[in-house]
Each structure stands twice: as structure tokens, then as C-alpha cells.
Amino acid sequence: MTPPPTTRKTTLRIAIPVALAAVALAGVQAGPAGARPAPEPGAQAVELTPTQRASAVKAAQAEAATQADALGLGAKEKLVARDVVKDADGTVHTRYERTYDGLPVLGGDLVVHEKKNGTRDVTKATAARITVASTSADVSAAAAEKSALRAASAQETAEAEAGDAPRKVIWAADGKPALAWETVVTGVQEDGTPSELHVVTDARTGKKLAEWEGVHTGTGESMYSGRVTLGTSGSGSSYTLTDAARGGHKTHDLNGGTSGTGTLFTDADDVWGNGLASNRQTAGVDAHYGAALTWDYYKNVHGRNGIRNDGRAAYSRVHYGNAYANAFWSDSCFCMTYGDGAGNSKPLTSIDVAAHEMTHGVTSNTARLNYSGESGGLNEATSDIFAAAVEFRAANSTDVGDYLVGEKIDIRGNGTPLRYMDKPSRDGNSRDYWSSTLGSVDVHYSSGPANHFFYLLSEGSGAKTINGVSYDSPTYDGKAVTGIGRAKAEKIWYRALTVYMTSTTKYAGARTATLSAAADLYGSGSAEHQAVNAAWAAVNVK
Structure with missing residues (x-):
């Protein structure tokens, strides 16, 4: 299930609402x-x-x-x-x-x-001085709304409607401040994913300045992770999938619905699922378990207390729609949502998918990397990077840590992973290296150089086997790269994301941000700092 980059159906639109089009740091x-x-x-x-x-x-x-x-x-x-x-x-x-x-x-x-x-x-995010001649619009809000609806039609959004009136803003993401209208058109994307299409219209000329999709497609018996321990609440003969130890995270059954919260999973004996997709609890077990692992990772490794760092959990929804082969994060519900896959037989609830989804929430509450162009690729890569980090830290013998994305969910139907971090082009679409055309490809494919950078920084170049998986990572200039270990690479990327990146960071800015982070953590000129520089050069970011 790998559509070409020009379509809206991309491989696993792991989702968040975002803002703005990409410009330079x-x-x-x-x-x-x-x-x-x-x-x-x-x-x-x-x-x-x-x-x-x-x-x-x-x-x-x-x-x-x-x-x-x-x-x-x-x-x-x-x-x-x-x-x-x-x-x-x-x-x-x-x-x-x-x-x-x-x-x-x-x-x-x-x-x-x-x-x-x-x-x-x-x-x-922009060096431009913020000023406009006037904040009085020549183009009406109604005209901007019509323009936004036309943009949604061009994207083949079904049931499109502009729920809220356009809001007046200053658009500065491309470095040329302009008075504008921002309109959010809701509806349904081609693959059944909800749509929140943001359209920015120049309030002077009526020209469309930017658009981005606000929803994108990252003890129980689980389907992918074996027998696992779950955080539940209740006693006697009444239990719920409510994890009081992790901000009150809840997991709900949408039962084929596409809105609302559905029904909170309940059970009489606190033993959940049977490892088969035919048991409705099984998908709930995997989603609940993945959310717990991700919460623990950010808390124990980075000191982050939940997605917003405020101690409060998001929630999960499983069994979305019918045979929906996707998953998404949405700020509007502050929740993760999972479909059951083709034939309703492969729920998209593996550890790395859950971690990818929740990480989109973290990005949305830190750097807010714009979900378009190079910034969008960095946004996607951030979710892939920490999905791998969570999976490795989980040390689950049934779903071992690897540098493969979505290897358990078989979304292509041929047993291959969704993405490969050691050589991204192995998926047939992703880029291994930066080029001047990178910003024009789908964000799931422009994530490739950043994923490749993280792999090289962690493990180095060349052939090797890790946890039974074979890798052979090349470099742009043919020079060997020596890795510094995944633990240090994770720390560097997290600090860069939370301290130095902004909504408009591109690849050159990501290099600068990670060099700053490495200097902070390990010292300027340290082996780690030099390794960051070498790993970026290896993916043609200099």
C-alpha cells in the first residue's frame, strides 16, 4: 500500500495538527x-x-x-x-x-x-521584521472561506465544510509578513482519515499563500507484543483500561465509528484480549501498552511528564472505521486513533506506531515543525526516531528493537516494513540524502535523510546485524561514519527538538540545532559533536 508521492494517500499518515509552510531557521x-x-x-x-x-x-x-x-x-x-x-x-x-x-x-x-x-x-523561525501596512482586510472572510473550500475540493476532501469563521492572522512563515485569513476546512480524506485542511489566504489579493493538512497519517494478550502488563483501574469484577499511574490514559473502542470517544474498554477479571484480531480487546491491549511504553520512555529518559509535559495523558481510540489501514494523532481531540487494517485483520497498534503517534503530539507541543516541505520531513523523522527509541527501550522479546518502521503491521501486504532508517530508499520512495528538491516530495519520504542521519549517528555506516536484523548503511561521500550509540543520539535529537528547533526549521537548521545540542551535552569539539557533523555530511547536509 505505497501510493506515489503526488497522491494524498501516503504510507501510514501518522498524524498531528500543525501550522505553517516551511521556511529557513x-x-x-x-x-x-x-x-x-x-x-x-x-x-x-x-x-x-x-x-x-x-x-x-x-x-x-x-x-x-x-x-x-x-x-x-x-x-x-x-x-x-x-x-x-x-x-x-x-x-x-x-x-x-x-x-x-x-x-x-x-x-x-x-x-x-x-x-x-x-x-x-x-x-x-523568521528573521523578518513583523510589520504590515494595515490590519484592515481588502478580501472578505467569506471570500477567503470560498477559496479554502476550493482548495479542499482540489484535494478531493469529502464532506468539506468550514466550521469556524476564518481568523485574521499575520502570515510570516515564508519571511514576507502579510495580512491573511486562516480557514480550517473539515471533512474526510480519501483513505477515510479525518481532514482538517488549513488554508492561508492573502487578505489583500486573495491569493492562496499556504495550505497544510492538520490530521496526518506515524496483563493482556497483545497481537504484536505477546503477554504484557497493563495499567488498569478498578476492583472486584469491574476493571477499565485506565492507567492512573500515567496521567489517567484511557483506551476506548470506537466499534467502527469515526467520531466521539466510543466506549471505554471494561473487563470483569482484568485479563484482556487473546492475541487475535477477532477479539476486540486485543487491539486495545496493544494501543494501551504502546502508550504506556512511550510515556515511560519520555519520563525516564528525557524527564518529560506526558506529551504536553503537564502530567496529563492523551487517550487512545481503536477500531476506527471499517478496514481503515491507517492511524493518526490529532490535537483537536488530543488522542491517538487506530484503524484495523485491510480486512480488519491487522490493527495498526504496534509499539512503534503508538510511539510515532504520541511523538507527533510532543513535536506539536515543542518545536511545532510545519507539516510541509523539509520541516514536514523533519517532523515525520522525529516520530520515526523516537518510535525506534521506544521500541529498543521496551526490550520486548516478541517485538524487538530495530531501525525499521511499521515492520509488524504489514501495511503493504507483503511483509515488508513501511520505512528503513539505515537506507531509506529501500522503500522505493524515500530519499537517502538531502538535495535541493527534497522539500517538494511527500513528508513521509523527505524524512529519509533525517532518519538516515539518526541511524548513522547511532550505529555508524557499513554492514552490521543488530537484534537479528541486517543493516548496510551507505554515505553520500563514501566516507565511513562511526556511531556514538543510540542513547546519546536520542538525547541530542530531543534537546535539539525542544530547545533549538522552531516551526520553520529545515535540514540546514536541524544540523545547526543538533550541533548546538551536542555541544551543550558533550562539549564543543567532543567526539559526539564531531560525530554529529560527520553524520550530517554523510547525508549531504553541510
């Missing part, structure tokens, strides 16, 4: 290897409780006006604090959204990095 950024001092002791993020994080964001908002002045923003610009990361050495990284004359600025996000001694750097 701008602002103050880290330089090449050797350009940063060695890290101070403890130069990495410390875990904040949900209360501490909320207090930090509130305090950052109280200082937003001061920060705006320090950054030299215009009189009509304001900052809205969205997230705060604190390092053990006292450095604080504050992520802001921007408004202009009260209007949201799409593509105006930035991160302020302030050291304990008061020195400050900033990473901006």
Missing part, C-alpha cells in the same frame, strides 16, 4: 564544530513537575514585555510564553509565540536562551 544559532565552549557541569534539562512548569511559563509571561523590548520587537508586537526548559546550569530556554496588533503571527515563534549570568541568544 533564522536568528542567533550555533556555529560549526569548535565554535562553542565546553559545557558547564549540568548543562542539560532538569525535570520540572507540572506545577513547576506551569509556574515557569507564568513567570515567563510576566517578563514577556521586557523580553520583547530586549529583542527589539516593534511596538505592536507581543510575546506569548508557551514553554520553558530549564538546565541544571541555570540556563533557561523560553519558547514564545508572537502577536502583531493583537493578531497571531504564523511563523513568528522564537526561543530565548538566557544563561544564569544574563547573557542571551535567540533562535527565530
